[in-house]
Amino acid sequence: MSPEGKTVTALVAVVLTMGALAWAAVPFYDWFCRVTGYGGTTQVSQTGSDTVLDEVIRVRFDANVDPNLDWTFRPMQTSMELKIGETGLAFYEAVNNSDVAVTGTASYNVAPEVAGYYFDKIECFCFTEQTLQPGERIEMPVSFFVDPELVGDRDASWIRDITLSYTFHRTEPKQAALDAAPAANVN
Missing domain, CATH: 2.60.370.10 (Ctag/Cox11)
Incomplete structure (x- = not known):
């Protein structure tokens, strides 16, 4: 794979990871508050x-x-x-x-x-x-x-x-x- 292809793949992986983390943040925060009393x-x-x-x-x-x-x-x-x-x-x-x-x-x-x-x-x-x-x-x-x-x-x-x-x-x-x-x- 070319260096440009590796860079694009890495950037797509970062974007997908950030999107998944943002999607999971609200339910995770709700769970965290209920469990810890935060x-x-x-x-x-x-x-x-x-x-x-x-x-x-x-x-x-x-x-x-x-x-x-x-x-x-x-x-x-x-x-x-x-x-x-x-x-x-x-x-x-x-x-x-x-x-x-x-x-x-x-x-x-x-x-x-x-x-x-x-x-x-x-x-x-x-x-x-x-x-x-x-x-x-x-x-x-x-x-x-x-x-x-x-x-x-x-x-x-x-x-x-x-x-x-x-x-x-x-x-x-x-x-x-x-x-x-x-x-x-x-x-």
């Missing part, structure tokens, strides 16, 4: 903790709304104290202030960020889209616990206050997006 990303659990410690932790609740979503969204309690490992149940309220049905999805994190690895959600309104009719008000639960392994982590053992924060964003309902997609050509 950026305050919380964990998901099917059940509560098997261990409850005799140490108390306070969870504070925060709510935000994207400016293009005409909703009122707030925690129904400002904070809650529970034992580490104990299952907590908190509620948030959402009200659609517009005159049309609106669908929203909540993004979430915890602070301090290192607590994300130990904050486990069992059930959460943030796992699914929420569609509110005009003027509709709903109460949405979140069930969670703080993993007792927190106290054994040298970087997180000092944490006794965690803030759980949500931001609601306007989204198109999944079914409406599917209905609006162009039909595949069938020949």
Whole structure:
């Protein structure tokens, strides 16, 4: 192969490799955040903790709304104290202030960020889209616990206050997006 051919082959390989890495970056980053708790990303659990410690932790609740979503969204309690490992149940309220049905999805994190690895959600309104009719008000639960392994982590053992924060964003309902997609050509 000529030197020019080797150069072209190497450049094509670099472009393909960069394209593959760019394509894989989003799912890999999402996986990385879920596994490590990076950026305050919380964990998901099917059940509560098997261990409850005799140490108390306070969870504070925060709510935000994207400016293009005409909703009122707030925690129904400002904070809650529970034992580490104990299952907590908190509620948030959402009200659609517009005159049309609106669908929203909540993004979430915890602070301090290192607590994300130990904050486990069992059930959460943030796992699914929420569609509110005009003027509709709903109460949405979140069930969670703080993993007792927190106290054994040298970087997180000092944490006794965690803030759980949500931001609601306007989204198109999944079914409406599917209905609006162009039909595949069938020949």
